[in-house]
Amino acid sequence: MKRKLFSLFCAVLLTVGIFTPAGTPAEAATTYYVKVTTNSLNVRSGPGTTYAIVGSAKLGQSFKYLGVSGGWTKINFNGTSRYVSSTYVKKYSVSTLSTTSTAKMIIPTKGTLTQKYGPASGQYGYTFHNGIDLAAPRGTPVVSAAYGKVIVSRNYGAYGNHVMMSHQLNGQTYITVYAHLDRLNVVTGQTLAKGATIGTVGNTGNSFGNHLHFEVHRNSYVYSSSSPANSINPYTMF
Numbered sequence: 001m002k003r004k005l006f007s008l009f010c011a012v013l014l015t016v017g018i019f020t021p022a023g024t025p026a027e028a029a030t031t032y033y034v035k036v037t038t039n040s041l042n043v044r045s046g047p048g049t050t051y052a053i054v055g056s057a058k059l060g061q062s063f064k065y066l067g068v069s070g071g072w073t074k075i076n077f078n079g080t081s082r083y084v085s086s087t088y089v090k091k092y093s094v095s096t097l098s099t100t101s102t103a104k105m106i107i108p109t110k111g112t113l114t115q116k117y118g119p120a121s122g123q124y125g126y127t128f129h130n131g132i133d134l135a136a137p138r139g140t141p142v143v144s145a146a147y148g149k150v151i152v153s154r155n156y157g158a159y160g161n162h163v164m165m166s167h168q169l170n171g172q173t174y175i176t177v178y179a180h181l182d183r184l185n186v187v188t189g190q191t192l193a194k195g196a197t198i199g200t201v202g203n204t205g206n207s208f209g210n211h212l213h214f215e216v217h218r219n220s221y222v223y224s225s226s227s228p229a230n231s232i233n234p235y236t237m238f
């Protein structure tokens, strides 16, 4: 993040400061599916009406989601990658929980560290950088650092498009922040596995160049432009 926008952080504080996640520490594997929402749906060999119809799906049938291509959704149809119109399917996720908990987080994007956590010059309006900046090309996937729940996913203020997640790791609550995203792929309330794609690297908000600004906070989200507040160095979590 570059620059301070105090009102933003007050607003964010109000939003997430008292959030307490439910449930027990767990790891989850998330799989995405689509459910057919029309009576009869053509299944095609490729993403478009010019491709051959190779089958038909019925209302309520579910298929494993494999991705999108324009207005077409790629599904696993009888073991083969096929396409259906995205208009007539609804995507949903299934998380499989296990009882094990992993204390560590993973680095949420492949990038180059361009600004460390710690004291800063003040040239961007803050004298303490409460996260790390990882520069990467626009569109590079950003993933959840740990299993947890999405508590914020929106475009707002200095963070631009950003996601906040709440995690329970060995009985401790952590809040992670992923800022300046190009795309947001998750919505508030979703539960995500560690490593699930939440968005892509971008340059939104008060950002100068494509990068991910990533923060880790203990217990709740508290921001200060001049001290760590309750942020911690993300590298202590990896």
Ligand SMILES: [Zn+2]
Binding pocket: 001, 002, 115, 129, 131, 132, 133, 213, 214
């Ligand atoms: Zn930053």
